[in-house]
Amino acid sequence: MLLQQFVNGLSLGAVYAVFAVGFTLVFGVLNVLNLSQGAVFMWGAYVGLEVMRTLHLPLAAAMAVALLAAGLLGVLSEWIVFRPLQRRGAHRWMGMVGSLALARILIGAAQEVFGTQVVRYPDGAVIGAAVDLWGVRVQGLQVVALAVALVLVLALGALLRLTNFGRVIRTVAFSETVARLVGAPVGRVRVATFFVSGALAGGAGVLWSLLFQSVSPFMGETVLLKGLTVLILGGLGNVAGALAGGLLLGLVEVGSVVAVGAGYRDAVGFGLVLLILLTRPTGLFSSREAKRA
Amino acid sequence: MIDLYYAYENVIDLCLLNAVLAFACLLLLGVNLLSLATGGLMALGAYLSIWLTMQKGWSFGPALLAATLLGSLAAAGLGALVLRLRGDYFAMATLAFTEVVRILTLNWDSVTGGALGVFGIPKLTETWQLAALLLLVVYLVWAIRNSAIGDRMRAVAEDELAVTASGHDVARLKRALFTASGAIAGLGGALAAHLNMFVAPGDFGFLRSMDAVLAPVLGGVWNLFGAAIGAAILTLLPELLRFSAQWREILIGAVTLLAVLFLPTGVASLPRRLLRGAHPGRIA
Amino acid sequence: MSALLEIRRVARQFGGVAALADVSFRVSAGSVVGVIGPNGSGKTTLMNIVSGVDAPSAGVVLFDEDPVQGRAAHALTRLGIARTFQHIRLVPHLTAAQNVALALHDPEAGLADILLRLPRLRRIERQRHERAVALLDRVCIGARAASPAGDLSYGDRRRVEIARALASGPRLLLLDEPAAGMNHTEKRALRGLIAGLRRDGITVVLVEHDMDLVMGVCDEIQVLNQGRLIASGAPRAVRNDPRVIEAYLGAEDA
16 A cells, blocks of 8 residues: 555656756756746646647657647746846846736636636546556556656756756856856757746646646646745755655655545645745755755 | 626725735835735634634624734744745745645635635625725835835845844844734735625635735836735726636736836836835936 | 953854954954955955854854854844945935934834824934934035935945944944045045044944055054964054065965
8 A cells, every 4th residue: 555655656746846847947047936837837738638639649749749839838938027027137026926927828828728627638648557566556657657757857967967058058057147258158048948947847737637637727826836845845946856856745745645634735745845944945955055045 | 776886896895905915015025025925814814703703703893803913923923934034935935824724724624614615704894994994004004114114124125234234123124014914914804704705715825915916016116006006907907807707817917917027127126116106206 | 451342263164165263353442453364364254253244163252241142233233333344235225314324223213103103203303314414424425415325426335334334323333345446535534534433432443455544544453364363463563574465465476
């Protein structure tokens, strides 16, 4: 039983992790909290759904299109919210308010375009296969979720650590002013960062819809808050921390459902956040001091 | 005809209430504090007051007082914990608070009625009460902003260290402002609950907190009355667009975004410029 | 003469770097003490520790024989330690008088006065304004009392900051590079101002790079280099101290 919950927690956590990594990436590189990330997550799920439903393409294609569309939405938020605000030297919370406003527009638009009822991915998408390992029922879907999460995050890690562009990104993360001075293409880094984080959010959206068999215009709201929780857990701007934090949150939530029942599941994460903010504000996994908040 | 009148009365009441909450947020924005705890604090005031009037037979006045007290105590307690956190962390902690309250009210069925909410709340809130409260709050904010304390707040928004070096306990100032905003939020929650005869946990969540903060940002470019103007805009828009809930959301989002982008703030942060507008003749 | 301020074996570590190590000296009441040293020698760190903005990793700071540690910065200001900052910290859109009044604690309007708009409020505000202008006069910019601080020249803003520091009625005034960005005339005025402060019984600790100013107005000089105190004494002696010369020359080579 415990092992079963462990597997469930991991796959839930994998989705949280993918979402949170995108979230924390933007913070780490560009020092902003993009609160439209939840709405992008939702749109990714819908785009994937439409690709399968209307175009009758397989899941892999749907995922690819969703990643692309969500990435573009990420770039949109850079273009109409964060870039003008940064140019103006506006205070930090303006970015938060602005991205929330954008989220509202996106949610309203999704309701308008896709309707307000909860829908689900077509049956063909759901990988019904399940495997019994050591008395634990591991759904094919859960394995896929975990695998996709790992692949996406590792790919991102490789990009950051091993490529030239990754080095440029890390320079900008260190200091945008310095990056400009050394002639780094800051504008391109900004766009790329927002694209990647948007894509990750969209990918997480597709995974979530598959795991939980539901898509609705409001699915992003709770996940956004969960994403913030993971950010705190793992340390703002810490990609590895977001991965670990996401998995941890998934496990904690599933564990809490077992312990105190489903009603308080969402509160557990927030309680954890408050606790951490009060004792170790830099996050459980962060070693360096949070220099920016 | 009578229905039309009552419909308008409700809108006016909502405008007044939202304006009151907007001023509570304005106080905090004046020292660069973005608090999303308004929803949670409102919920506490709302549910306590309902419990008192409906289950304990209290009259409205004392119930309102109790709600105000609970709001201040909760804010004082929360503030002691989270005010020392920096910018983003503070906002997130207040958001976590609102969410925790929401989930607690969702689950505490016996007192709060759970997800279904509470029906049949007596409509005790009247327009004159809201108007009087708004006038009081406006006066208080005006009196404070136009005094040495107001100068101190403006200074804190600009440079906390300078204020500390001048011999003032900035943390205590923030705690006082936060407690005051908690009192207003608690009272506002109680008034809101007895206005629409029905409450549910979802009424006091993330969106409620955001709307309270958006109002001063929206209307704020003019002066002290900006918070009220912003609240009026945010309240009236949904009424004007009755025909589509979806487009209502899109429009609110768009208007807010435009306000954020195009308010002429320059390098200075908005609340400072907004509240600086209390001095006539100063360039916006 | 009693020591108003005593720095006793103060050290400050940041990670692996020692910004200050084993610094000890005393400041007599009513004197003007200069603290000099090349960039990075720890002068501002020391100022931060004395004013309560930072805490030492080791050692104690005694003000009037009471330890400074454990007291909040704002409390220290109330006890009589005031300071100015290397990078001027004024509120640009408040007037010079309003900036100075920030640190005025006497008279002060209470919350009741403000909320109820009691008659004494106007009297108190008028008194505060008069005191602020008087302080600005003392630093010779009384004429600019009504100007927004953001409109003032660099030198004028420095003077406003000094006036603000004086507003809290300090016994010990820490000046962190007050002459930076000042022209020759302004520096002479500053020298006169500091001498005037000494006449008024205020003890001054002056962190400065400008040697002429330091040599001209200080009774005693402490020299820091890389976090350590390398020389201390009367201006003439310190100026000719080979270790001091080497520290500065060495810094120039670096």
